[in-house]
Amino acid sequence: MSLSCFDPRFGERMLSVDEALSVLGESLAGVMRTPRSERVALAQAPGRVLAETVISPLDVPAQTNAAMDGIALARASLPDAESGEPLSDRGELSDHCELSVIGSSLAGHPWTGRALAAGEAMRITTGAALPAGADTVIMQEQLEYRSAQGEGLGEGLIESEAGERVVIEGVTSIRRGQNVRQAGEDIARGSQVMAAGQWLTPAAVGVLASLGLAEVAVYRPLMVAIFSTGDEVTAPGETLPAGGIYDANRFSLVALLRDQGIEVLDLGILSDDEASVSAALRDAATRADMVITSGGVSVGEADHVRSALAACGELALWRIAMRPGRPLAFGMLRATPADAESSSGQVPFFGLPGNPVATMVTFLQFVLPALRLLSGQQRLAKDEASASATTLAQWQAPRLQLIAGETLCSRAERVDYHRGQIVLDDQGRQVVMTTGRQGSGILTSMLLAECLIEIPAGCATLHAGEPVMVQWLGSRGIV
Numbered sequence: 486m487s488l489s490c491f492d493p494r495f496g497e498r499m500l501s502v503d504e505a506l507s508v509l510g511e512s513l514a515g516v517m518r519t520p521r522s523e524r525v526a527l528a529q530a531p532g533r534v535l536a537e538t539v540i541s542p543l544d545v546p547a548q549t550n551a552a553m554d555g556i557a558l559a560r561a562s563l564p565d566a567e568s569g570e571p572l573s574d575r576g577e578l579s580d581h582c583e584l585s586v587i588g589s590s591l592a593g594h595p596w597t598g599r600a601l602a603a604g605e606a607m608r609i610t611t612g613a614a615l616p617a618g619a620d621t622v623i624m625q626e627q628l629e630y631r632s633a634q635g636e637g638l639g640e641g642l643i644e645s646e647a648g649e650r651v652v653i654e655g656v657t658s659i660r661r662g663q664n665v666r667q668a669g670e671d672i673a674r675g676s677q678v679m680a681a682g683q684w685l686t687p688a689a690v691g692v693l694a695s696l697g698l699a700e701v702a703v704y705r706p707l708m709v710a711i712f713s714t715g716d717e718v719t720a721p722g723e724t725l726p727a728g729g730i731y732d733a734n735r736f737s738l739v740a741l742l743r744d745q746g747i748e749v750l751d752l753g754i755l756s757d758d759e760a761s762v763s764a765a766l767r768d769a770a771t772r773a774d775m776v777i778t779s780g781g782v783s784v785g786e787a788d789h790v791r792s793a794l795a796a797c798g799e800l801a802l803w804r805i806a807m808r809p810g811r812p813l814a815f816g817m818l819r820a821t822p823a824d825a826e827s828s829s830g831q832v833p834f835f836g837l838p839g840n841p842v843a844t845m846v847t848f849l850q851f852v853l854p855a856l857r858l859l860s861g862q863q864r865l866a867k868d869e870a871s872a873s874a875t876t877l878a879q880w881q882a883p884r885l886q887l888i889a890g891e892t893l894c895s896r897a898e899r900v901d902y903h904r905g906q907i908v909l910d911d912q913g914r915q916v917v918m919t920t921g922r923q924g925s926g927i928l929t930s931m932l933l934a935e936c937l938i939e940i941p942a943g944c945a946t947l948h949a950g951e952p953v954m955v956q957w958l959g960s961r962g963i964v
């Protein structure tokens with residue numbers, strides 16, 4: 486069954502969160518465009534989305550090098566561990582041998598002389614290129630240096646002296662290739678390192694830098710227009726009138742958007758007046774890739790957003806079986822943006838519920854996955870099989886299973902998202918507790934939240950000690 490978001494049936498029955506996400510995904514597929522790209526300096530790249538395939542121009546590391554300070558040698562020049570033959574005629578066993586040191590290879594100052602011969606070693610520091618003829622590094626702690634005259638030399642010396650010798654302890658445990666990083670072992674020259682759609686994390690820009698790239702192509706950030714609605718909604722900094730409430734939603738939403746690398750067009754607060762809402766929507770649709778409002782979508786109130794939207798686009802008003810956040814408007818605004826080429830002429834619109842917790846929870850369930858999709862992000866995985874999921878649901882916050890630290894109650898017919906915190910119980914186990922009162926207007930419940938506890942539809946009571954799924958909001962809490 487193909488569910489269209491403009492299907493009149495949705496006005497009559499509640500949609501599950503999964504159904505809503507799937508309808509949303511289908512609708513967005515119709516307006517998906519590859520975002521335009523631009524080149525930016527690598528320092529500006531974190532938090533952006535890569536717009537090109539990156540093929541490595543070099544081996545990383547570029548040369549085979551030492552992973553430890555010590556000496557480099559050819560493993561074969563050591564006594565044969567199996568035969569146990571003593572190395573020297575002084576009667577020493579193979580676990581203890583002496584080689585002559587012919588020079589030093591230092592990080593940034595590789596050895597340029599001749600190759601090592603049997604019975605020879607070279608001082609080497611971490612990151613220094615392995616000299617020709619060497620395949621193994623023995624760490625400093627196993628070594629003792631002697632001068633040509635047989636006097637002990639300090640360990641800290643890195644420059645070798647003429648005629649210097651080195652005594653190696655624990656020879657039998659030495660394996661060929663130990664403490665050596667092979668050229669290209671991290672990234673091989675010519676291999677694909679990243680693909681378009683990669684969210685540029687600190688690790689990603691580190692990898693790009695290790696390839697020597699000073700700039701990179703990224704997608705232009707999406708521009709999202711946002712406004713609050715409601716005659717009672719008052720901007721912070723103004724005097725609160727009788728019956729007023731300060732505008733929390735615009736600030737939490739702007740912060741959520743910026744966190745995703747989105748550019749925000751903040752259109753302020755609109756009064757409950759159809760003409761002004763509809764003019765603002767029309768204007769926003771010509772300037773933005775998506776429009777988000779909060780408030781004014783509940784059934785039974787002066788819902789100007791709904792009628793204003795009906796006048797300038799297509800609208801679906803969804804009743805979603807979730808709490809908080811049941812009413813949610815989704816639609817497409819007709820638009821002729823300046824950049825008509827990269828636009829489908831339709832701009833997705835989300836009308837989020839006004840209650841501040843409901844605003845944030847619906848944003849996290851629906852708007853965030855939509856933004857990730859539209860911003861050109863690809864879900865990257867180690868292997869193709871796990872990367873093949875194409876639904877919007879893949880962009881939801883990751884779900885983890887935890888143990889309920891207290892009994893949680895819900896209405897059986899819908900999914901409840903309680904704000905949760907992870908604490909240690911008296912046996913030292915991690916369990917999840919709610920953050921306190923859970924009303925959809927109690928925004929401080931989000932302040933403490935590290936996760937959203939998902940009490941599924943069909944489950945009225947979840948007892949303490951039972952497993953429960955949570956949506957993880959990240960180590961800082963998305964919020």
Ligand code: AMP
Nearest residue numbers: 713731732733734780781783838839840
């Ligand atoms: P509404 O969805 O417009 O019916 O609003 C539901 C509740 O959320 C009402 O109590 C509103 O006063 C409140 N509300 C609406 N918008 C905001 C906002 N921007 N900031 C804080 N509370 C809001």
Ligand code: MG
Nearest residue numbers: 715780781839
């Ligand atoms: Mg309102």
